[in-house]
Amino acid sequence: MIIVDNLTKTFTxxxxxxxxxxxxxxxxxINLKINKGEIFGLIGPNGAGKTTTIKMLSTLILPDEGSISVNGYDVIKDAEKVRNNIGVLAGEFTRSLYWRLSGKQNLKFFANLRNMWNADKRIKELIQLFGLKKQENELIMKYSTGMKHKLALAVALLNDPPILFLDEPLTGIDPVTSFQLKKLIRNKFRDKTIVWASHNLYEIEEMCDRIALINNGKIVLEGSPEELKKKLWDYEKIVVISNNTNAFINIDGVEIKGNVVEIKTKDVTSTLLEVSDIVQKKNIKVEEIKTLRPTLEEIFMAGVKK
Ligand SMILES: Nc1ncnc2c1ncn2[C@@H]1O[C@H](COP(=O)(O)OP(=O)(O)OP(=O)(O)O)[C@@H](O)[C@H]1O
Ligand SMILES: [Mg+2]
Incomplete structure (x- = not known):
């Protein structure tokens, strides 16, 4: 659906x-292949190049080198066709809304810009979808941040594009609105291909099928959250909390810190059986047993350090 080849942008x-x-x-x-229907996450520190990448993908700025194909169209040669296939929230996107127009008037205005002259049905549908019916005639300047985000997303979806480029779509909005939007995107936009840049690693892990970590303009890690976790630790950790830690001292890969027993293992099932065997035979009181995998935050830190 999206092929990025050797993409480069330099600013002076x-x-x-x-x-x-x-x-x-x-x-x-940078090189990327994003499949149809996939939600692809872009993560990376401030200034890593996420917004610049999204702006090039969406024809807002031109690359210096390399090429991008979006749904079969080249972003330079077929920019207009690319624009018809995408919805974009990039940079400080709420500023592109007209603050002295109402929500509904904004939708109408952007529909006209896109030559959608009979957009009333679509506008009604989007207002309904984003729960903006009550505020549809209010001026944008009176909207809360969450409402502006909803409206910006509705504008991006006017022509129901198959592809969405979302640069920090949930940054600065409250957990309830955030939850609503995530649910909406998961349920209603299931067949859309989405590129999603964010600093919120929980949101990225929750929403994205695959992720790329960008640092200093380069992709340093790429894969599904699961794959990246396996790459970072080729083992899992079992943690046992007990006042009788000495009972576990002979298990392979064990480390004891206070009342915490940490066991690194490549075979969780057999190690768990070993632990439960000790618990049973020695009649040990255990407060908690859990298995641990690395978090996306640890993957991020390791990738950025490289
Ligand atoms: N128009 C511009 N002129 C000059 N430098 C720019 C311009 N736009 C971006 N940059 C620089 O390019 C680099 C990448 O910026 P970009 O906005 O793509 O990063 P980002 O990953 O989106 O960061 P953030 O997480 O802070 O949003 C930064 O060093 C930034 O200062
Ligand atoms: Mg950015």
Missing amino acids: RKNKKGKKKERIVAVDH
Whole structure:
């Protein structure tokens, strides 16, 4: 659905003294293949190149090098066709709404810009979908951040595009609105291909099928959350909390810290059986047993350190 080949973008800006120009390689020869119907997450530190990538994918800025194909169309040669296939929330996207128009008027305005002259039915449908009926005639300047996000997403969805590029779509909105939007995206946009940039790693793990970690404009890790976890630890950890930690001292891969027994194992089932055998035979009181996998945060830290 989306093929990114050797994509590169350099910016120049004046240095602190305002004299010499500095070159910043914001996106540095990245390659990506994003499949139809997939939610693909972009994570990375501030300034890593996520927004620049999304802007190039959505024809908002031109690449210096490399190519991007979106639903079979080239972003440079067929920019107009690409635009017909995508919905975008990029950068400070709520600022692109017209604050002195109502929600409904904004939808109408953007529908006209896209030559959708009979959009009333679609606009009604979107207002319904995003629960904005009560506020449809209110000016945007009176909208809360969550409502502006909903409306911006409704604008992006006017022509029901098969592809969505979402740059921090849930940043700055409350957990309830966030939950509603995630549910909506999961249930109603199941067949859409989505690129989703965010700093919220829980949201990324919850929503994305695959993830790329960008650092200094380069992709340093790519895969499903599951694959990335397996790559970071080729073992799992079993943690036993007990006042009788010495009973477990002979298990392979064990480490004891206070009342915590940590066992690194590649075969969780047999190690768990070993643990339960000891518990039973020695009649030991155990407060908690759990297995641990690395979190996305640990994967992020390890990837950025490389
Ligand atoms: N228009 C521009 N002119 C000059 N430099 C720019 C411009 N846009 C982005 N940059 C620089 O390019 C780099 C990548 O920025 P980008 O906004 O893509 O990062 P990001 O991963 O989206 O960061 P954040 O998590 O903070 O949103 C940064 O060093 C940034 O300062
Ligand atoms: Mg950004």
